[in-house]
Amino acid sequence: MSAVIVLTPIVVSSWPVISAAVMGAVTGMGFAVQGSTLHEEKQSSREKVETEIANSEIVADSMTPTEKIVVQKAGVTIEVGQDDRGRCTVCVSGQGQSKKQLKQIGEEVSGRIIQQFAYHKLVTELKHRNYNVVDEEVLADQSVRLRVRL
Amino acid sequence: MSKPEFEIVISKTGKVTVEVKGVKGPQCIEYAELIKKIVGHEEERHLTGDYYAPEGEVRIDTHTKGTTS
Numbered sequence: 001m002s003a004v005i006v007l008t009p010i011v012v013s014s015w016p017v018i019s020a021a022v023m024g025a026v027t028g029m030g031f032a033v034q035g036s037t038l039h040e041e042k043q044s045s046r047e048k049v050e051t052e053i054a055n056s057e058i059v060a061d062s063m064t065p066t067e068k069i070v071v072q073k074a075g076v077t078i079e080v081g082q083d084d085r086g087r088c089t090v091c092v093s094g095q096g097q098s099k100k101q102l103k104q105i106g107e108e109v110s111g112r113i114i115q116q117f118a119y120h121k122l123v124t125e126l127k128h129r130n131y132n133v134v135d136e137e138v139l140a141d142q143s144v145r146l147r148v149r150l
Numbered sequence: 151m152s153k154p155e156f157e158i159v160i161s162k163t164g165k166v167t168v169e170v171k172g173v174k175g176p177q178c179i180e181y182a183e184l185i186k187k188i189v190g191h192e193e194e195r196h197l198t199g200d201y202y203a204p205e206g207e208v209r210i211d212t213h214t215k216g217t218t219s
Contacts, residue, residue, distance in 0.1 A: 002178040010190035114164025142162040
């Protein structure tokens with residue numbers, strides 16, 4: 001070992017690329033897909049928390065403003081879309097859940113989306129540069145470890 | 151020239167930790183920069199003993215022959 005660096009991914013891409021990362025993340029967490037369009041919330045008693053994926057931007061014109069990925073698990077609904085500035089947002093709603101619990105779920109989903117995005121970007125870009133992934137495993141803490149050689 | 155090997159860990163929060171192995175000296179920074187260019191912002195950087203080692207093959211053998219009192 002000669003150098004160790006810690007990086008925070010920048011999640012900037014087209015909606016198809018980002019939505020692929022979203023789908024990989026949420027299905028891996030056990031959420032079931034409900035659709036890809038905006039669903040108006042009918043139950044006003046449901047708490048709702050919106051978080052933004054840090055350092056994210058969906059490239060303009062690659063999605064319509066109302067387009068969203070909607071997934072659900074155990075009464076919790078997650079909508080992933082974009083805000084007015086083109087940043088990727090994660091909106092979590094649920095009944096019987098506190099705002100703190102929903103925020104925690106939103107942050108976990110955001111993290112897993114970033115993880116999926118970084119994984120696919122790294123593997124794709126390194127393959128283009130003739131590097132090979134020689135080993136890959138998911139660790140107990142849900143981290144993904146890759147060994148890559150030229 | 152040594153061939154680099156990367157050990158990359160992507161945490162569930164999305165943080166990416168990269169260890170560059172098999173390369174000594176400042177060249178390992180060039181490989182680290184490659185990953186940085188693909189991923190994003192650098193938060194931390196640590197250089198270990200190998201970074202300061204000469205790039206050529208240097209072998210130092212040490213032997214201990216018994217003890218004297």
